[in-house]
Amino acid sequence: MLQTKPNRANLPAQASSALRETLKADEALLLVSASEGDSNMLYAVGMFVPDPFIFFQHKKKKYVVMSDLEVDRAKRQAKVDQVLSLSDCQKKLRNTGNSSPTLIDVLDWLFRERGIRSLIVPANFSAFLMDQLRAKGFNVEIKRDPFFAERETKRAEEVRHITESLRVAKLGLEAGIRALKRAKPGRGGTLYLNGSKLTSERLKTAVNTRIMAQGWLPSHTIISSGNQCVDPHHEGTGPIKANTSIIFDIFPRSQKNGYFGDLSRTVVRGRASDRLKKIYATVQAGQKIGFDLIRDGVNGKEVHQKILDLFAREGFPTGQIKGRMQGFFHGTGHGLGLDIHEAPRIAPVDATLKTGHVVTVEPGLYYLGVGGVRLEDVVLVTANANKNLTDCPQFLEI
Structure with missing residues (x-):
């Protein structure tokens, strides 16, 4: 080692x-x-x-x-x-x-x-x-x-370390997006890059290599596509097709200090279907609820429920559908620091958010036949609001 x-x-x-x-x-x-x-x-x-x-x-x-x-x-x-x-x-x-x-x-x-x-x-x-x-x-x-x-309460130095890890996660994402932009659709809609099929594995190599070059360690980077996205922790495997959802979930850890970043974006190489566009817009609206509500003294359970309620109103139910979980069936967020998942949680459990907490805001929707959408930023809880530590644009089609 x-x-x-x-x-x-x-x-x-x-x-x-x-x-x-x-x-x-x-x-x-x-x-x-x-x-x-x-x-x-x-x-x-x-x-x-x-x-x-x-x-x-x-x-x-x-x-x-x-x-x-x-x-x-x-x-x-x-x-x-x-x-x-x-x-x-x-x-x-x-x-x-x-x-x-x-x-x-x-x-x-x-x-x-x-x-x-x-x-x-x-x-x-x-x-x-x-x-x-x-x-x-x-x-x-x-x-x-x-x-x-x-x-649970991060000092200014810890916030800086997490922000730096988020910067490195963005660099990894950008490497993956560059590869996707160069890829062209071939037979059956499969994407090809430099004459060979573009796979999740090849994209992860591009992302992880960029991360390691900065002195950070990637671990189980997720780049899944299509129906693989319906299993949110599926790391992704095999060829990637045009016009389908591709979820990037990147969480590098600094080798200097041990702090993690955590970043998720969803893109489509080509054109997204109308339904996928609606799902994407709905997830963005759900994430905005998190940004609007998260502050000192708020119960994370209430934030999570309001996002679930929005999704249901927009026609995106959660539960067992065709024999498997579909919809929004994970938490809205979790603490981030020396562990990738730490307290507090923004989920169906009571958890009072406090000034100094650093938490992810990552709602998602996942349905067979469409794929999935997850958008994840990291915020610092403050007395009256929160500060987004993630500096990375959101866009669907590339």
């Missing part, structure tokens, strides 16, 4: 001071994971590490325990109060007669030395390690996400 050396100034700030203040003298927060794949750990320590390590927070201090491979880098980059050497911990345990100290032995020694008896762990914490800790006499409490509640 290529390990990019992150810029400390670009990485997430320290974890919650609020949690620090509520911890009792014998309590600690505990994470044991790799920050490369665990957003809570990345948020806590502010550096990418590909292998699991120990993070704990006791009273007003944050600690990491690092292997010899990472300890010196952690001293430069980790946003913690103290970096402990795993080798030193193991050496001290061997001096007490433990010839082969394990992870649970190290944790037991660290916590007893500091008078810690109770631990707060995230929902994805290892069940095996939790059992071991309890067997050692520790009280272990599971805290559901958001483990760090303040992750």
